[in-house]
């Protein structure tokens with residue numbers, strides 16, 4: 650059994666980790682932390698876990714966490730980096746759902762996250778946990794930086810076209826929409842029902858912290874690098890889900906029909922358990938991945954012009970966070986990659 654701990658068990662990604670891990674056949678939950686709820690039974694706060702989990706929340710101290718084989722940090726940015734060195738020293742492997750270890754260059758990270766990094770020496774060792782890109786490195790990793798939700802949807806959507814060198818790199822646009830759970834469980838006026846319900850708006854238009862993460866990932870897929878991505882996130886009046894509409898201009902439009910591009914995607918993801926390339930003409934819906942670890946993708950070439958449109962949907966809390974983290978854990982501990990991740994999306 651893999652002994653697992655969760656730091657931040659009362660947040661939305663922590664709750665989602667709990668839901669997935671109590672059903673995982675090879676995991677024994679060892680410690681679940683919350684500073685605000687320490688001492689209370691986890692199932693008292695979250696009755697969906699009654700009968701599945703008999704553990705109280707504890708304080709997030711290294712001594713308790715050191716008894717785990719793996720610790721998930723489901724905490725705000727800047728928390729994991731303070732505890733990770735001590736845990737690694739104790740032989741514990743770490744999966745950070747926040748952004749502390751996602752960006753290679755410490756200067757870029759500090760500029761976007763507006764704090765000093767506590768252990769920049771670990772940035773070179775940390776593995777970016779997008780299995781469809783880094784599976785082999787994840788297997789060996791002591792420290793995995795779980796990708797952000799928007800970066801997951803965008804990178805999986807563009808990957809086959811960039812890997813094949815078919816796109817003009819300066820032409821990329823990612824028009825993305827997220828449900829409100831992406832903002833976390835903390836009190837926040839912008840995500841109150843009366844503020845976010847029955848309305849729709851963009852945010853972070855002049856700069857969002859996922860921009861450098863997405864550009865870093867896309868650059869690794871493309872010979873020329875990607876540094877002019879236009880990324881605009883929006884808040885949708887729904888709870889879960891990300892819908893990314895991606896645009897890119899073809900280098901040689903005459904040489905690649907829509908059927909060729911469809912075949913390219915099908916081939917690229919043929920062996921990926923969690924990426925589904927839908928048939929031509931499909932319109933992926935966020936509800937088709939709600940609660941499931943899948944990314945569903947459809948490709949288009951409207952009017953047969955030079956621009957390819959890719960539609961990519963995920964559940965921000967599953968493939969965009971907790972599900973991907975469990976997928977990474979399975980890879981790190983040499984378990985079947987889909988173990989404990991067989992959930993089918995909830996319709997309607």
Ligand SMILES: NC(=O)C1=CN([C@@H]2O[C@H](COP(=O)(O)OP(=O)(O)OC[C@H]3O[C@@H](n4cnc5c(N)ncnc54)[C@H](OP(=O)(O)O)[C@@H]3O)[C@@H](O)[C@H]2O)C=CC1
Nearest residue numbers: 657659660661662683684685723724726747831833834970
């Ligand atoms: N929500 C989403 O869709 C996604 C979120 N992420 C990232 O995952 C991380 C968690 O997100 P989310 O679950 O939404 O966040 P929440 O705000 O919902 O939860 C945060 C959790 O962290 C704990 N916490 C806060 N501060 C500290 C601290 N200093 N030390 C220890 N624990 C702390 C809180 O519990 P307590 O205060 O009681 O200790 C709480 O359980 C964030 O970095 C987020 O950016 C990534 C992808 C998607």
Ligand SMILES: CC(=O)N[C@@H](CCC(=O)OP(=O)(O)O)C(=O)O
Nearest residue numbers: 747748797798827828829831832
């Ligand atoms: C709707 C909403 O607010 N979404 C969050 C993204 C959540 C996420 O993935 O953030 P991390 O990079 O911090 O992990 C945001 O835009 O800040």
